[in-house]
Amino acid sequence: MTVDLSWLATYRSSEPHFGLERMEAILALRGNPHLVCPVIHLAGTNGKGSTIAHLRSLLEVRGLRVGVFSSPYLVSFNEQIGINGVPISDKDLEDYLALYRDLLERNSSDQTLLGLTEFELITAMAFDYFAAEKPDVVIMEVGMGGRLDSTNVCQPILTAITTIGLDHVALLGPDVASIAREKAGIIKEKIPVLLGRIELEAQEVIVQEAHRLSAPVEVLGQDFLVCYQESLADGEVFTYQSQNRSEVQLKTGLLGIYQVDNAGLALALCDAFFQERGLSLLSQDEIIQAWSQVQWPGRLEIISTQPLIILDGAHNPHAVRPLIETLQERYAQLDKQVLFTCIQTKAIEEMLDLWLELEGSQLTLTTFEDPRAYSVKETQEIALQKGLPHQEWKLFLTNYIEKESQQSDLLLVTGSLYFLAQVRAFLIEKISRR
Known part of the structure; x- marks a missing residue:
C-alpha cells in the first residue's frame, strides 16, 4: 500500500512560516497531545540526526520505548515518525491524514489556522501519534532554528543544542550569535540544556539565555569531556568523562571523527534522563552494546x-x-x-x-x-x-x-x-x- 500524500503536499511552502500560533491552535483542537509525552528536544545546525541515533540506541538498550520525530527522510515518508526504529504504519499515517484533513475542513473559518505548512501538519501528527502510543520518551528534532520552529510547542524534560554554524542565514540571522539566539529559543525555564561542541561566541549567547531562565547547563568540553582516540574500519574510538563517570573508553559504530562529539552528547543526555527518572546509569558494556548497532543512513x-x-x-x-x-x-x-x-x-x-x-x-x-x-x-x-x-x-x-x-x-x-x-x-x- 502506498499512502496518498497529495493532500498534505498542498500545504508545502518554499519557505517556512515561522510562528507557534498555528501549531498551538491545531493541537488545541486535538486536546493538546504535545503536552502528554516526556520530550527530549534537540536543535542544532548539524549533528542532530546522529545524536538522536546514538541516544535512541542508549535508551533502547534498557528496554525503553523511544519515539523519534526527525526529518527529512531518506527511504520512506513514514520514517520521520517512529518508535524504536519502526516507522508509523501506512494505516496509521492514512488515519492521521484523514483526521487532520477533516479537522481543517470543519474549522476552515478559523483565521489562526491560515498559512499552516506541511511540516507543521507532520509535526502535529507526530505529537498525536506519540500521545496515543505512549512511548517512554520522545526525541523531537527541530526542523529549522528553534525559537519559532513548529516543534517548540512542546514542554520538554531536557533540551540540547548540538552545534552552531552558518546555515539558513536569510531566515535565522547573518552570524553565529544570531543563529545561536534562535536555537536557544528551545530552552525552557528550569529545564536542563546540554550543549555540544559550540564555538565560544555562540556558546555565550546560549548560556546567557539559559541563566536567564534558570536552566541548568552542561557543556561539552567543560562538564563532560570527549577525546577522539582512533578510527577503525567499523567505527570511531574515544574516551568519555563527566561528573557522573570516570574516564571510560568507548566506540561508536558510525564513521566520522565528528561522530565522537555526537555520541558524547547523546551519552550526557542519556545520563541526565536516567538521573531525572531515578534510574541507574548505563554500564560501559551496555553503552558499547548499544552503539555497536547504531545506524544513521546517509552519514558516511x-x-x-x-x-x-x-x-x-x-x-x-x-x-x-x-x-x-x-x-x-x-x-x-x-x-x-x-x-x-x-x-x-x-x-x-x-x-x-x-x-x-x-x-x-x-x-x-x-x-x-x-x-x-x-x-x-x-x-x-x-x-x-x-x-x-x-x-x-x-x-x-x-x-x-x-x-x-x-x-x-x-x-x-x-x-x-x-x-x-x-x-x-x-x-x-x-x-x-x-
Missing part, C-alpha cells in the same frame, strides 16, 4: 564496497569541513571523485570552494528533481564559472558503476539529503542487479 554510509561508494548528507559549509577532515584521515591514499549538489537556500559556492581543496579528488556538479533544487541551467552556469564538469546524476552513476575504467578508488555522493534520498534508492537497485 558505505553503500557499496566494489566499487567503494559513500553517501553523506553534508549540506552546509559547517558540515563539509569535518567531512573533508574525515576523508583525509580515513582515505588519505585513495583517489576520490565527489558528486555534489544542494538546494537553493544553501551556500553552494562556499561549499564548492571547500570541496575543491580536497586533495586527490575530482569534483562533479549535478542537480536533481525537486522544487527546492537549483535548475540544470543554474548549476551548469556555476560549473562553468568554477571550471567544473556537470553531468546528470543518473547518467553519471550508471557510467561509474558499469565502466570500471572511469572508477576512482572512492566515490562520494554528497550535498542535500533530499538528493541522497533519490540517489540511495537508485544505487541500491543498480548494485543489486550487478
Whole structure:
C-alpha cells in the first residue's frame, strides 16, 4: 500500500512560516497531545540526526520505548515518525491524514489556522501519534532554528543544542550569535540544556539565555569531556568523562571523527534522563552494546564496497569541513571523485570552494528533481564559472558503476539529503542487479 500524500503536499511552502500560533491552535483542537509525552528536544545546525541515533540506541538498550520525530527522510515518508526504529504504519499515517484533513475542513473559518505548512501538519501528527502510543520518551528534532520552529510547542524534560554554524542565514540571522539566539529559543525555564561542541561566541549567547531562565547547563568540553582516540574500519574510538563517570573508553559504530562529539552528547543526555527518572546509569558494556548497532543512513554510509561508494548528507559549509577532515584521515591514499549538489537556500559556492581543496579528488556538479533544487541551467552556469564538469546524476552513476575504467578508488555522493534520498534508492537497485 502506498499512502496518498497529495493532500498534505498542498500545504508545502518554499519557505517556512515561522510562528507557534498555528501549531498551538491545531493541537488545541486535538486536546493538546504535545503536552502528554516526556520530550527530549534537540536543535542544532548539524549533528542532530546522529545524536538522536546514538541516544535512541542508549535508551533502547534498557528496554525503553523511544519515539523519534526527525526529518527529512531518506527511504520512506513514514520514517520521520517512529518508535524504536519502526516507522508509523501506512494505516496509521492514512488515519492521521484523514483526521487532520477533516479537522481543517470543519474549522476552515478559523483565521489562526491560515498559512499552516506541511511540516507543521507532520509535526502535529507526530505529537498525536506519540500521545496515543505512549512511548517512554520522545526525541523531537527541530526542523529549522528553534525559537519559532513548529516543534517548540512542546514542554520538554531536557533540551540540547548540538552545534552552531552558518546555515539558513536569510531566515535565522547573518552570524553565529544570531543563529545561536534562535536555537536557544528551545530552552525552557528550569529545564536542563546540554550543549555540544559550540564555538565560544555562540556558546555565550546560549548560556546567557539559559541563566536567564534558570536552566541548568552542561557543556561539552567543560562538564563532560570527549577525546577522539582512533578510527577503525567499523567505527570511531574515544574516551568519555563527566561528573557522573570516570574516564571510560568507548566506540561508536558510525564513521566520522565528528561522530565522537555526537555520541558524547547523546551519552550526557542519556545520563541526565536516567538521573531525572531515578534510574541507574548505563554500564560501559551496555553503552558499547548499544552503539555497536547504531545506524544513521546517509552519514558516511558505505553503500557499496566494489566499487567503494559513500553517501553523506553534508549540506552546509559547517558540515563539509569535518567531512573533508574525515576523508583525509580515513582515505588519505585513495583517489576520490565527489558528486555534489544542494538546494537553493544553501551556500553552494562556499561549499564548492571547500570541496575543491580536497586533495586527490575530482569534483562533479549535478542537480536533481525537486522544487527546492537549483535548475540544470543554474548549476551548469556555476560549473562553468568554477571550471567544473556537470553531468546528470543518473547518467553519471550508471557510467561509474558499469565502466570500471572511469572508477576512482572512492566515490562520494554528497550535498542535500533530499538528493541522497533519490540517489540511495537508485544505487541500491543498480548494485543489486550487478
